Amino acid sequence: MLSKSPFILSFLLLLSLPLLFFLVPRILPPKTLPSIPDPDEMDDLALFRRATLASDGGGGGGAGTGIRRRPPSPPKIAFLFLTDSDLSFAPLWEKFFKGHGRLMNVYVHADPAARLHLPPTPSFRGRFIPAKATQRAAPTLISAARRLLAAALLDDRANAFFALVSQHCIPLHSFRFVYHALLTDAGAPPSSTSGGRLRRRHRSFIEILSSDPILRDRYNARGRNVMLPEVPFERFRLGSQFFILARRHAVLVVRDRRLWKKFRMPCLKSMKDSCYPEEHYFPTLLDMQDPSGCTHYTLTRVNWTGSVGGHPHTYRPPEISGDLIRELRKSNSTYSYLFARKFSPDCLDPLLEIADTIIFRD
Numbered sequence: 001m002l003s004k005s006p007f008i009l010s011f012l013l014l015l016s017l018p019l020l021f022f023l024v025p026r027i028l029p030p031k032t033l034p035s036i037p038d039p040d041e042m043d044d045l046a047l048f049r050r051a052t053l054a055s056d057g058g059g060g061g062g063a064g065t066g067i068r069r070r071p072p073s074p075p076k077i078a079f080l081f082l083t084d085s086d087l088s089f090a091p092l093w094e095k096f097f098k099g100h101g102r103l104m105n106v107y108v109h110a111d112p113a114a115r116l117h118l119p120p121t122p123s124f125r126g127r128f129i130p131a132k133a134t135q136r137a138a139p140t141l142i143s144a145a146r147r148l149l150a151a152a153l154l155d156d157r158a159n160a161f162f163a164l165v166s167q168h169c170i171p172l173h174s175f176r177f178v179y180h181a182l183l184t185d186a187g188a189p190p191s192s193t194s195g196g197r198l199r200r201r202h203r204s205f206i207e208i209l210s211s212d213p214i215l216r217d218r219y220n221a222r223g224r225n226v227m228l229p230e231v232p233f234e235r236f237r238l239g240s241q242f243f244i245l246a247r248r249h250a251v252l253v254v255r256d257r258r259l260w261k262k263f264r265m266p267c268l269k270s271m272k273d274s275c276y277p278e279e280h281y282f283p284t285l286l287d288m289q290d291p292s293g294c295t296h297y298t299l300t301r302v303n304w305t306g307s308v309g310g311h312p313h314t315y316r317p318p319e320i321s322g323d324l325i326r327e328l329r330k331s332n333s334t335y336s337y338l339f340a341r342k343f344s345p346d347c348l349d350p351l352l353e354i355a356d357t358i359i360f361r362d
């Protein structure tokens with residue numbers, strides 16, 4: 001009896017091990033921030049696969065090599081609105097779009113929790129895409145942006161550029177100015193000559209920064225070395241979440257599985273202040289795949305002076321003036337800034353007042 005009991009004891013212990021594995025995660029609080037729910041991820045995979053297949057077959061993306069079918073003309077700009085509250089500036093955007101319906105499309109991803117009703121204006125009507133919940137410090141904003149890209153790729157083969165904006169963004173120029181700047185980008189690398197005419201590949205206007213003191217913490221936000229081997233620290237990039245992608249890059253983003261596998265991992269709770277996945281995924285992916293096809297700067301102006309808790313300066317009605325608009329347009333790159341953020345919703349009226357005389361007059 002005595003000689004047997006250690007065996008029984010260890011046998012029982014062994015038996016309880018799986019139970020322990022099962023119970024411990026339920027008793028201890030999770031060490032990580034929210035992750036992507038599996039059903040959302042499955043839905044996205046199906047959508048992205050459809051968008052990728054449609055783009056490969058249609059040739060509109062021109063992502064592959066070989067014969068490139070001419071995109072249907074005229075090329076359009078897809079405006080991708082990402083919001084978790086409202087679309088207060090819809091009337092201003094409507095003014096911006098007016099008369100250019102042939103050259104643009106609007107797509108809206110609104111967090112279902114916002115219970116947003118579409119603004120009853122022509123460009124936004126019926127432009128909601130199927131959306132899922134989004135939150136800060138989670139990879140959900142990446143998913144939302146990819147959903148918008150996929151929806152716009154599938155919807156219209158004429159979409160040549162994909163501009164991601166939020167509910168706090170405003171246009172700084174007329175539609176004609178924006179369209180012309182993007183479609184005649186002189187910095188774009190030449191792709192081919194046809195009939196003596198030089199054809200250029202569209203560039204993506206996306207910020208890509210490679211040296212920043214915060215980069216190391218951001219890299220380790222999901223744990224030490226967990227980004228390896230797909231993303232070595234030397235290849236990890238930083239940039240504004242608001243970009244304008246050329247079509248072939250939109251296809252590339254929607255097709256990606258390799259980097260997404262890493263970026264979709266939730267951050268550690270202890271790294272909450274370093275968790276901004278959407279500021280890294282797009283610049284890192286594009287810098288790895290096609291650095292010379294990107295400008296490395298954004299055309300969306302943001303004021304980080306005196307920022308609090310990761311939020312940039314938010315403009316209020318008394319600050320709105322023609323001088324502010326002219327100041328916000330100034331950039332250090334070849335191009336004037338085209339959009340700006342962040343503006344509080346009550347800026348709508350003062351902005352509408354200067355829309356015709358200043359913003360859209362260029």
Ligand SMILES: *[C@@H]1O[C@H](CO)[C@@H](O)[C@H](O)[C@H]1NC(C)=O
Nearest residue numbers: 303304305306307313327328
């Ligand atoms: C940026 O924000 C600061 C306040 O945080 C303000 O004083 C400054 O005028 C703003 N700059 C521009 C160009 O609007």
Ligand SMILES: *[C@@H]1O[C@H](CO)[C@@H](O)[C@H](O)[C@H]1NC(C)=O
Nearest residue numbers: 301327328329330331332333
């Ligand atoms: C342009 O560059 C200068 C010097 O780096 C910087 O101080 C300034 O803020 C930049 N302006 C804009 C509009 O980015």
